[in-house]
Amino acid sequence: MTARWPSDGLPAVGKSTSPVRQSQARKAAAGQIVHGRASLTKTVLGTSGLAVLLILWWVGTDVIATPLSFVGHFSPTSAFATLAQLVTQSDLPVHILVSLRRVAVGLGLALLIGVPLGLAVGSYSHLNAATSPAFQFLRMISPLSWMPIAVMVFGVGDRPIYFLLTFAAIWPILLNTAEGVKNLEPNWLRLASSLSATRWETLRHIIVPGVLGHVLTGLRLAIGIVWIVLVPCEMLGVSAGLGYFILDTRDRLAYSELTATVLIIGLLGFLLDAGARELYRMSGRDR
Known part of the structure; x- marks a missing residue:
């Protein structure tokens, strides 16, 4: 009895045989990357807005205000x-x-x-x-x-x-x-x-x-x-x-x-x- 290898017509273990599934996996991975970049951009912009607010507060109370002012x-x-x-x-x-x-x-x-x-x-x-x-x-x-x-x-x-x-x-x-x-x-x-x-x-x-x-x-x-x-x-x-x-x-x-x-x-x-x-x-x- 001879052993049957993947080259004998059987699909290789661990290999995807469906191009549709490969395409779906690539689309899902691309979607996750885009979503991650969008979340990062949103976080950076939000943090920047808070930093600007803090700077304006500091300028109004510590920089512009006269010394020893209320x-x-x-x-x-x-x-x-x-x-x-x-x-x-x-x-x-x-x-x-x-x-x-x-x-x-x-x-x-x-x-x-x-x-x-x-x-x-x-x-x-x-x-x-x-x-x-x-x-x-x-x-x-x-x-x-x-x-x-x-x-x-x-x-x-x-x-x-x-x-x-x-x-x-x-x-x-x-x-x-x-x-x-x-x-x-x-x-x-x-x-x-x-x-x-x-x-x-x-x-x-x-x-x-x-x-x-x-x-x-x-x-x-x-x-x-x-x-x-x-x-x-x-x-x-x-x-x-x-x-x-x-x-x-x-x-x-x-x-x-x-x-x-x-x-x-x-x-x-x-x-x-x-x-x-x-x-x-x-x-x-x-x-």
């Missing part, structure tokens, strides 16, 4: 030096955790209220027509204008802050969810109907997955709004939080600590938005 108290050199002390030797981390907890509660309540309302409004045209003017009217009212009423109704403490943050966050979530329902592929709904799917099955398997991208977009917008509203809300009869810490540094004339806290607020807001973008990407809706 503006010098807000310079980046003193702010970054104070920042390390605040993170390690003060109760700033406690205030950060308190603020993040309030944001989480406000966003959670907004999701619990806004998503079901958005699904209902987007599913029923008559309900949409009846509620749209009222929703548009309410969402144009600044959440901060409700602060005196919130204190009178809920008293001082966390409850008025939860109300204000929920009120601020609910509108982008509700309206984006409703828009997602309206933009659902009609063929999906027809398919569910032809398969005799129940209303609950249609909601679970068609509507909710179909509007998830819109919900996450609304959540990202809500995070930006809530983070902006949070600081003035925490200047309202509470004893903890970043807003309270800002007032405390002002009263103590600790201007470098105030500037460092502003940096912390900006950094945390940036990270929250980055987390929302990553959640959107992981959901498979990123384009």
Whole structure:
């Protein structure tokens, strides 16, 4: 018996026999290279923009400003030096955790209220027509204008802050969810109907997955709004939080600590938005 080698007609082990697969592999590799270069370019440009902002800040407070001027108290050199002390030797981390907890509660309540309302409004045209003017009217009212009423109704403490943050966050979530329902592929709904799917099955398997991208977009917008509203809300009869810490540094004339806290607020807001973008990407809706 003679051995059969690859030259006898059998394909060689480890060699690709499909030109189509080779072409697909080359295209995939080229796509990864292009995507990597685009990501690198985006990172470099973003870092450059932040560097320019930092340079402008430094020039305005350390270079242009006259010596011993009041503006010098807000310079980046003193702010970054104070920042390390605040993170390690003060109760700033406690205030950060308190603020993040309030944001989480406000966003959670907004999701619990806004998503079901958005699904209902987007599913029923008559309900949409009846509620749209009222929703548009309410969402144009600044959440901060409700602060005196919130204190009178809920008293001082966390409850008025939860109300204000929920009120601020609910509108982008509700309206984006409703828009997602309206933009659902009609063929999906027809398919569910032809398969005799129940209303609950249609909601679970068609509507909710179909509007998830819109919900996450609304959540990202809500995070930006809530983070902006949070600081003035925490200047309202509470004893903890970043807003309270800002007032405390002002009263103590600790201007470098105030500037460092502003940096912390900006950094945390940036990270929250980055987390929302990553959640959107992981959901498979990123384009």
